[in-house]
Amino acid sequence: MIQKKGVLPVFIPFVGCPKRCIYCDQNSITDIKLVNFEYDVENQLKYFLQIKRDWSILAFYGGSFNLLNKTQRLFLYDLAKKYKFNKIRVSCYPSGFDNYLIDEFHKHDVAEIELGVQSFSDKVIEVNGRDYSCDDVIGIINRLKSEGFRVGIQIMVGMYGEKLDDVKKNVEVIRTIDFDYFRIYPTVVFENTKLANYKNNLKFSFEEVIAVSSIYYLLASYKGATVLRVGLHNNSNFQNKIVGGYFHPSFGDIIMTFVIYLYLRINEKNRLCRNFPNYKRVIVKSFDVIYDKKITFSEILKTVWSEYFENNRWEIKGEIFDLAKEFWCKANE
Known part of the structure; x- marks a missing residue:
């Protein structure tokens, strides 16, 4: 069938x-x-x-x-x-x-x-x-x-x-x-x-x-x-x-790339799944990435939410808006 x-x-x-x-x-x-x-x-x-x-x-x-x-x-x-x-x-x-x-x-x-x-x-x-x-x-x-x-x-x-x-x-x-x-x-x-x-x-x-x-x-x-x-x-x-x-x-690609940027920037990690979103190569230009086949994009999403957003850190410090400016500046260098 x-x-x-x-x-x-x-x-x-x-x-x-x-x-x-x-x-x-x-x-x-x-x-x-x-x-x-x-x-x-x-x-x-x-x-x-x-x-x-x-x-x-x-x-x-x-x-x-x-x-x-x-x-x-x-x-x-x-x-x-x-x-x-x-x-x-x-x-x-x-x-x-x-x-x-x-x-x-x-x-x-x-x-x-x-x-x-x-x-x-x-x-x-x-x-x-x-x-x-x-x-x-x-x-x-x-x-x-x-x-x-x-x-x-x-x-x-x-x-x-x-x-x-x-x-x-x-x-x-x-x-x-x-x-x-x-x-x-x-x-x-x-x-x-x-x-x-x-x-x-x-x-x-x-x-x-x-x-x-x-x-x-x-x-x-x-x-x-x-x-x-x-x-x-x-x-x-x-x-x-x-x-x-x-x-x-390329709005969707920008958002998914920014999520990867948050994951690496906030958690000081450098291991990523292959074929990760990479708008204008901003990720590989900003981080020394190591590929890890055990990591999936869905796990990255859950990690960023649970470690950064679940406790309202974004709301209290407003840090995410500064990081978005930093990311967009690097994307347009």
Whole structure:
């Protein structure tokens, strides 16, 4: 039997979204604009099936699946059955769940639900045009997990109105909730969004975004969640529409390299696994590395979290922000 692998992505930008958040431009990010919903969605699916026949899961991204009208949801369920998918992942707005919808998800093979949380700070949620609360999201996550769904959450870094206290709030909540996978996105300002009017009011430096993203990355990994993505994909079609924020085409590599940098710098270690992240060779330029096949990247992640973050050392001393500056300076030498 052929083992099916991979997630087939179908994008439904803005469909179902109750409002347009100040930072969001899904059309630019996905390079997709739906004219005829049913026709355009099925064409996306056919395109990916031409590339590869065997996929393990069908995913609907870019909109708010839970807030689609019932006709649209039923069409997407039927599409999954037509092409013989028995597992569906849906991207949802973190409100609008009820018993009927959850029963519907069970009936139609929805197995994974990804929530665009972005922040657990009520203040940050509000000023970015979202209309739910931290308590709402925690309640939804707990309910979905109790119903047997795999749950993913998305967090943004450096959002409009966000300060260090909001980061601490996010860390506090993420420590306590149960989830299966995680995405981290730095705030990116697109030209045709409301956020473009406030692009000069973002509070964080790029180095601080590196530091905060690494905290989330390490915490999610320490909790056993799979980090699916760090940073927006590198798409040349949207880069000319970016007018501010923290986009970098190698953002994920930067964060993982900084984690290695923390491991070596803080713990005064020099043994590493092979094929470690090494953005601009900053690791081999900064340390005399010895390869050790007994060390794995996952063990490094757990070591850095347990020895440095678990006791809130980063929060008390603020040392991680200085180290991020040091790292970024070396990366750009």
